[in-house]
Structure formats: structure tokens, C-alpha cells
Amino acid sequence: MLTRDQETIIAQCTPNGKGAIALVRLCGSNVREVVSKISYLPNNNIENLSSGTVNFGFVIDDQNNKIDQVMFIIMDGPKTFTGQNTIEITCHNNPFIIQKIISQAVKHGARLAQEGEFTKRAFLNDKIDLIQAEAINELIHANTQLALKKSLSQLQGSFSNWIYKLEKELIRTLAWSQATFEFLDEEVNFNQQIKDHLLKLVKDIKILKKTFDEQQQIRQGIRIALIGSVNAGKSSIFNNLLNQKRAIVTNIAGTTRDAIESGIYLNGNYCTLIDTAGLRQTDDIIEQEGIKKSFEEAAKADIILLIFDQSREINQEEEKVYKELLNQYSKKIILIANKIDLENKTSLNRIFDVHKPIKISSNTKENFNTLEQNIELKILELFSSIESPFLLNKRHFNNLINIENQINTVIEMFNNDMVHHELVAYHLNNIIETISDLTGKTVSEAGLDMVFKEFCVGK
Numbered sequence: 001m002l003t004r005d006q007e008t009i010i011a012q013c014t015p016n017g018k019g020a021i022a023l024v025r026l027c028g029s030n031v032r033e034v035v036s037k038i039s040y041l042p043n044n045n046i047e048n049l050s051s052g053t054v055n056f057g058f059v060i061d062d063q064n065n066k067i068d069q070v071m072f073i074i075m076d077g078p079k080t081f082t083g084q085n086t087i088e089i090t091c092h093n094n095p096f097i098i099q100k101i102i103s104q105a106v107k108h109g110a111r112l113a114q115e116g117e118f119t120k121r122a123f124l125n126d127k128i129d130l131i132q133a134e135a136i137n138e139l140i141h142a143n144t145q146l147a148l149k150k151s152l153s154q155l156q157g158s159f160s161n162w163i164y165k166l167e168k169e170l171i172r173t174l175a176w177s178q179a180t181f182e183f184l185d186e187e188v189n190f191n192q193q194i195k196d197h198l199l200k201l202v203k204d205i206k207i208l209k210k211t212f213d214e215q216q217q218i219r220q221g222i223r224i225a226l227i228g229s230v231n232a233g234k235s236s237i238f239n240n241l242l243n244q245k246r247a248i249v250t251n252i253a254g255t256t257r258d259a260i261e262s263g264i265y266l267n268g269n270y271c272t273l274i275d276t277a278g279l280r281q282t283d284d285i286i287e288q289e290g291i292k293k294s295f296e297e298a299a300k301a302d303i304i305l306l307i308f309d310q311s312r313e314i315n316q317e318e319e320k321v322y323k324e325l326l327n328q329y330s331k332k333i334i335l336i337a338n339k340i341d342l343e344n345k346t347s348l349n350r351i352f353d354v355h356k357p358i359k360i361s362s363n364t365k366e367n368f369n370t371l372e373q374n375i376e377l378k379i380l381e382l383f384s385s386i387e388s389p390f391l392l393n394k395r396h397f398n399n400l401i402n403i404e405n406q407i408n409t410v411i412e413m414f415n416n417d418m419v420h421h422e423l424v425a426y427h428l429n430n431i432i433e434t435i436s437d438l439t440g441k442t443v444s445e446a447g448l449d450m451v452f453k454e455f456c457v458g459k
């Protein structure tokens with residue numbers, strides 16, 4: 001009798017839709033038995049193939065009709081991704097073929113894999129810890145080059161090793177505490193040493209925690225908001241950057257009333273462009289709402305393209321708004337003078353010349369290359385200011401807060417004249433247990449399912 005985690009599971013690993021080749025993966029202790037019942041290999045049988053080989057053959061139905069011409073990749077455990085016996089089938093990528101292969105396998109003893117079940121097995125078989133499992137999910141969904149790099153490094157153990165080091169340090173303080181307790185009469189006392197050590201650990205945790213917020217932009221991609229007066233050409237620039245006529249452009253001031261978003265890749269980074277309503281005083285309630293949203297988008301954005309129309313003078317009202325934005329968000333603003341195909345009528349030296357606007361025309365596309373290069377530079381600048389070596393998620397973050405609080409409780413105990421080392425040891429033990437929740441060494445079944453539910457089927 002096989003346990004649930006030994007049963008053969010099957011899933012399509014490549015995305016749905018038509019294409020050249022798809023991959024269907026099976027793993028479980030009796031995977032060869034299952035696949036041998038649904039396959040035909042000229043002059044051979046699945047049961048006899050060596051591990052680590054790729055073999056030509058067919059998937060067949062119960063009447064021996066061929067479903068598709070495929071390759072079988074044979075990989076015996078324990079040296080596999082999941083640690084279990086694995087067979088991968090690469091077939092032609094047609095949804096009907098894949099459906100037939102899967103239902104044929106299910107008929108002969110496989111069951112459909114759940115989200116993340118392959119990775120869960122890799123975890124259960126000690127191939128990876130929970131932090132590494134999460135890294136696989138990050139890797140699949142990475143939206144930026146930096147997220148890719150960090151999740152791969154996390155998959156290879158960078159964050160896990162940080163945590164294991166923390167655990168080791170705590171075990172060391174636990175040993176000192178126990179020694180102090182045991183040699184109570186001999187005046188051996190590590191109190192200062194333990195306290196200093198714990199303070200240092202709290203400091204390290206604090207530094208790591210601080211980086212949590214900036215992680216979100218690495219993960220989700222970069223928000224770029226187009227902000228400026230009505231008619232400055234925001235929607236025209238938005239369309240030009242997207243290379244499509246997504247936003248409505250007219251010469252009527254106040255054309256864009258609500259922010260609209262669209263995604264593009266710039267230099268391998270996913271960016272969300274946000275076109276916003278032009279800033280001006282107005283009695284129109286709908287437009288007012290739109291303008292409120294423009295300011296919110298400016299605050300939320302990682303990069304602001306602050307646009308003005310250089311073919312006309314800007315009034316004092318506008319100047320005030322631009323100045324405020326430039327002061328408040330100086331670091332994330334790229335200032336743009338639009339409509340340079342027309343005569344320059346803005347007294348640039350008033351406010352804008354110190355900020356050296358990029359001069360473009362969205363009519364002639366002049367200098368759009370420079371604009372795109374500047375956006376890419378800003379993205380690099382953003383990323384280089386992010387120091388954290390890891391991609392923390394909410395689960396890690398909450399766990400770190402918990403650890404930090406518990407260490408602070410212990411540090412507090414050393415401020416008393418009399419230190420009760422039984423109590424210190426008790427708390428340190430608890431902290432070490434909290435840490436193992438992070439790596440998953442003692443985590444409950446429910447906690448596990450929480451983590452793996454985020455995955456896609458086939459992973």
C-alpha cells in the first residue's frame with residue numbers, strides 16, 4: 001500500500017495552448033508500472049530502460065491505438081528533483097493529446113497532481129527546504145531581472161544559509177546559558193557575552209527586515225506614472241512608449257479622466273505604465289476624482305515621468321504644482337519637455353532648467369530613444385539602491401518579527417541583577433523552534449499546504 005506522498009501523480013508542466021512540444025511529468029514509486037501500461041516502444045519496454053535515458057516511443061490507449069509519438073525521459077530516484085522515480089513525457093503540444101495522455105495514465109493508476117505537489121515532494125524528501133521551495137515559485141513568477149537573480153540565489157540556498165547561521169548562533173548562546181547554569185558555584189559567567197551576542201543578532205534581523213518593502217517592486221515590476229498638466233501630451237507619450245494607440249488623444253484639455261494602465265518590458269523588466277488625468281483646477285467632479293487619483297499614482301509610482309508642454313508658457317498655478325512634485329519626488333522623477341517640434345515658449349530658466357528636462361516630441365518621436373535610455377537608467381538606479389540580498393515574503397517577514405520580539409524578551413532578562421538561566425534556556429529553545437518554522441523542518445501539515453497552494457499545477 002502506497003502512502004499519498006508515494007502515489008504516482010501526473011501533471012502537464014508546460015502552459016496550455018497549441019505549440020510545438022509539451023511536457024507531462026509523472027512521479028511516484030510505481031511510475032514505471034503505470035507508464036508501461038500506456039506506452040509502446042519499438043523492441044523495448046519502459047520497465048527495462050536505464051535511468052537517465054531519453055527514449056522514443058508512443059503513448060497508446062487500451063485498444064493499442066497510438067495517441068501520440070513522444071519521448072520518454074526516465075529518471076530513477078533518489079537522484080531526481082522530487083527524490084522519487086520520475087518519468088517525463090514530451091509530446092506534441094495539442095490540448096487533446098495532453099488530455100488523452102493524462103486520462104490514460106489516470107486510468108492506469110496515476111492521480112492528478114495538486115498545485116505544487118512535485119515541489120512539496122522535493123521538500124518532504126529533503127531535497128530542498130521550505131525557503132528554497134518558495135524560491136522556485138518566485139523564480140517562475142519573477143517580473144524583473146533582479147527578482148530572477150535573487151530567487152535563483154535563494155533556490156541555491158542563500159537565504160536558507162543566512163537562517164541556518166542565525167540558528168547556529170542561537171544554539172551557541174543556548175550552550176553558554178546552560179554552561180553558566182551548570183557552573184553556577186564556580187563563578188563562570190557568560191552573561192555579558194550572551195547579551196552582546198543577542199544584541200548583534202537583533203541588529204542583523206532588523207537590517208534584513210527593513211528591506212521587505214523595497215522587495216515588492218523587485219517582485220511585481222516597476223510602476224511608471226505619466227504626470228503633468230492637461231494637454232501636455234501624456235497620453236501621446238504613453239501610446240508611443242507602448243507602441244499602440246491605447247489611450248485617447250485629443251486637443252481637448254481634460255481628455256484623460258481616469259488613470260489607465262498597460263504593461264511593457266523594458267530591458268527585461270516588467271513595467272506598468274500609468275497614464276493619468278492632467279492636473280488643473282476644475283469644477284467637474286469626475287475630473288476632480290481623476291486628478292486626485294493622479295496624485296495617488298504619483299505617490300505609488302517607482303518612477304514618475306513628469307511632462308510639460310514647452311510650446312506654451314506655464315501659469316503660476318501650474319508652476320507651483322510642478323515645483324511641489326519636483327521637491328517631493330526628486331529622486332524618482334524624469335522631467336520631460338514635450339512638443340519640441342513647436343517653438344519653445346516656456347521660460348525654462350524659471351524652474352525647469354536646473355532639472356534638465358529631456359526634450360522630446362511625441363509627434364515626430366524625436367529623442368524617444370534618449371527617453372527610453374533614461375527610464376532604463378532610472379530602473380538600474382532603483383535596483384542598485386536595494387541592498388538586500390534576499391527576496392523576503394510576508395511569511396518570512398512575520399516570522400522574523402516573531403524571532404526579533406522573542407530575542408528582545410531574552411535580552412530584557414539580562415538587565416536584571418539575577419539572571420534565571422533556566423528561563424533563558426527555555427526561551428532560546430522556543431526561538432530556535434520558531435526558526436525551524438521558516439525552513440520548514442518542523443512545520444505543520446496545514447502550514448505546508450499554505451505554502452504550496454500558491455504554486456501552479458505541474459510544479
Ligand SMILES: Nc1nc2c(c(=O)[nH]1)N(C=O)[C@@H](CNc1ccc(C(=O)N[C@@H](CCC(=O)O)C(=O)O)cc1)CN2
Nearest residue numbers: 023025073075078079080081082083088118127136459
Ligand atoms: N525536464 C525538466 N526540466 C527541468 C526540471 C524538471 O523537473 N524536468 N526542473 C524541475 O524543477 C528544473 C531543474 N531542477 C532540477 C533540480 C534537481 C534535479 C535533480 O535531479 N537533483 C538530484 C540530482 C542532482 C545531480 O545529478 O547532481 C538530487 O538533488 O539528488 C533535477 C532538476 C528545471 N528544468
Ligand SMILES: Nc1nc2c(ncn2[C@@H]2O[C@H](COP(=O)(O)OP(=O)(O)OP(=O)(O)O)[C@@H](O)[C@H]2O)c(=O)[nH]1
Nearest residue numbers: 230231232233234235236254255256278339362363
Ligand atoms: N505638436 C505637437 N503636438 C502634440 C505633441 N504631443 C501631443 N500633442 C498634441 O497635444 C494634444 C494633447 O495630447 P494628449 O496626449 O491628449 O495630452 P494629455 O496630456 O494626455 O492630455 P489630457 O489627457 O487632457 O490631460 C493633442 O492634440 C496631441 O496631438 C507633440 O509632441 N507635438
Ligand SMILES: [Mg+2]
Nearest residue numbers: 234235255256
Ligand atoms: Mg491624456
